[in-house]
Amino acid sequence: MIFAFDIVILVFLVIAAIIALSVKDLLSASMIFGIYGFLICLLWAEMGAVDVAFTEAAVGAGISAVLMIATVFNTKRKSSD
Amino acid sequence: MTDQIPAILVLAPLFGALIIGLAGQKDHRVCFPVTIVSLLVSLFAAFGAVVEVVRSGEIDYFMGGWEEPIGIGIHLHIDSLNAPLLVAIGIVSVLVAIFSIRRIGDKNTEKTPHFYSLYLMLCVGLFGITIAGDAFNLFVLIEVSSLTSYGLIAMGSSRRGTLAAFNYVLMGTVGASFYLLGVGYLYLMTGTLNMQEIHTIFLANPDIASSKAVAISFILILIGIWIKMAFFPLYGWLPNAYSYCPSSSACILAPLMTKISVYVMIRVMLGVFGIEWVFASPGYSNLVVWLAVIAILAGSMLALAQREIKKMLCYLIVAEVGYMVGGAWLADEKLWGLTGSLYHILGDAAMTLCLFLAAGIFAKRFNAIEIEDLEGLFKKAPWTAAGFVVGALAMIGVPPTCGFFSKFYLIRGGIEANHWEFVVALLVSSLVNAVLFFRIFEIAFFGNKPPEGHGHHEEEVAELKEEHHPEIPTWTGTSSLLVASAIVILLGIFNGEIVELIRIGLEDLPQFASRL
């Protein structure tokens, strides 16, 4: 665990979370959510939780984002907030 | 076989669900017998658990044989507090399964296997929650039961039902997450997940037990469970979710989900934190009792304002949750409030089941959604009406039924703890229930329709309607309703024995040696 990496990734995480929630285009929001997933996966690899990082890379960043994008395609892309 | 009872309880419905998943798609006729058989096996195991508990006190089961050091494996625990609840879950699930035959499949037979599979997995979750002795395992099983109930609620085709299901998903996830966070705080402070071990550590290390993190973990767990049980300020999701879903789903969810959450709260209070720790500062227990009082009054008043039967029953559930939470937090010296609360879990499961089954039959057969639709129905369907009346009398608290005795114990606890506001709330709520149900009886027996003006109310009623099937035989539904009403009365008659069992369980807990 390296403290400097830890802080940098955590700050990026907060930024990614805020952007994912404030973008009005839902497709972009889902993709930024995928970026959020990869960042948090990086964080866990850095903290020594390799299995969790692996799962998050496959589930959080991969499948969740794909499911969200599938729903956005089938519904509406624009959002009011 | 007796030592394998905890595993059988959970595994029988699980295998049933898997068999339905495998074979049910091709032939829907497999679904119903498999459901009944697997639930009967569980019910049988639950009776076995009660016998075993009466004989030897408690059953401990260690998954994978990982017994020592305590906490490395997963621990299942049955004692006389949760053994009666297991039987209640078994009976309710069997009765609702009998009621649901050919009901869910009416409209869209493709969904039949999905319904029964979800139904059995819900039972797996409920049994598992009841016997869990590991804080994290409890979370996983809460999620099993929540996910299945999301499916059961959303599978109806009404528009409001879908919306209610979405809110339920959000609220349920927040509740479960708060619970998970609370468990994390406990793990942070104690280094173990086993409930008994956490309690032992608290007793041995008072400095840990008095730390801020433990207090906050208790608050988080409590908030999480309150969301799940729809306690007063957090009840918003319940009425819509339970009234706009298919009646088979409502009949299994309404009697069991909230009651199990109440049980989880009591288990966490007794088994993890310990009653002395929880009631250490009377200010908090007073606060919770006041919340419960507001819950009871608000639930009763809102029920009085409803015109649809199912919605009215849902608000009554909110009031009943207030009874149980308030009773558990009364903190009287002899713990009569807690006893009444545990007994009321059983009684309330039975009477809610009665009322929801009757409402489901009325809706199915006579298309009766609103209270005034019930006009003259008691003559057309005397048996269903009898079941409804028994459930209603139990809600009001008329002596031979279990409702009277649970109120009796709760009021006794309230008086001994000097919580007169709780006693008053109970009495007011009984009065409101009496007004509510006698109004229904009047309409249903004599057909006195109150003069009403219709607003844009019809659409809401239309959403509540299900497929109307006057031609299908309802003897299955009626017979399970009659069994349920018999249980309401039997629970009342045998209240002494059940309460004795519960008291034994309370006395076994070490911290009560001084109190009782």
Add this chain to the structure above:
Amino acid sequence: MRLSQIFATIAVVITGCILLYGVSDFPGFGDPHSPANAGVPGSESVSQYFITESYGDTKVPNLVTSVLADYRGYDTMFETVVIFAAGMAIFAILGAVGGGGQPREQSEEPFFVNGDHSRIIVGTTCRLLVPVIQLFALYVIGHGHYSPGGGFQGGVILAASFIIIALSSNLNAALRRLSEANYLRIACIGILIYAGFGVLCQVLEGNFLDYGLLQPVLLTDGPEMARSHSMLGVEIGVAFTVTAIMFAIYANLSSRGTLRDGL
């Protein structure tokens, strides 16, 4: 500002303050002797037991796998049941949308739709990529004892390979390889494998999931190796369910439950 935003801000600020108030009481971040890592003085630490003893108990170098599949195998089984329940719930919810009894189109669009050359690169790349992904997924499932990985991760990657087929060609191409009837069946079989290992232990007069008793069945030397092999079997069961349900969720969500022409 809408009412819900005001309410949310108040709720969030209160909850946040309570949580931060609790944080100040925590043991330091990264402290190897905090109660979570080293236990409370006077009682044995669970996590230290896992680190020091689990290799001797199970002969699996990856501690996470041994704790996941053996010590807390009951949790993992219900984790798989959660996935299965989610799949069932989604079929039940979206099933109402689909045409129900209508026959499904079985024709598979070729990778290169007539005249549409824009898909050539994507189609070819994915076609080449899919076997590699699947091989990697099997490696992850099988090698979970020695490296990060296991049933969940491998199952999800295997499902991703089918999803890539569906994305690069169309949903029918993927459904032809893993059809609706089959994915349900595979999901059930996965949990049956898991629970079957547990019940087999019960038949041999042990507790549920007590893999050590499977030694005479699996013909291993010592109960430790029996545990190790059973864990592999259990992970395969998990992988079955996860693969089938993850793909099924994607197929249902991308086609609104009709299972026809997805994205």
Add this chain to the structure above:
Amino acid sequence: MAEFFQQSFHAHFNFWIYVILMMIGLWALIAKNNLIKKLIGMSIFQTAIILFYVSLGVKAGATIPILDPYGNKEQAAAYAEESDPAKGKNEKKGTEEKGDSSYVGKKSPNPDIMANPLPHVLMLTAIVVGVATLGVALSIAQMIFKEFGSLEEDEILEIVKGGNVDD
């Protein structure tokens, strides 16, 4: 105040960020109008809890919780220390020939050199539960879109209240 900040913030940086992320998620869950945005908030809320759990298991200077005495010198040293010191060197020679059997008979490593595996196990479960919930919620969102033609909460509530849209 400054001292409190110094103590709390520096030693608990991860825990502070977890609270912040969780509050972002919770705020979005309650206040956002779009249902998909609510679900993104829900996922962030859940990952924040996972962050909290994983932070519990971190030990300063520890490695990943996988035994590997060959590749990792620290672990190998810990093994050698813990087992019989005289025997340690012999066994190290033996490892090259015998492969896996080199673990056998050795005493266990020092627990402080490896991250705590238990929170990782719990969080694997939580991640999977999270994606299952997300899938169910997305399917319900699709149903809502089909029924109401919108994913905005205020529009949906208006339709429900007004009752002016037919199926």
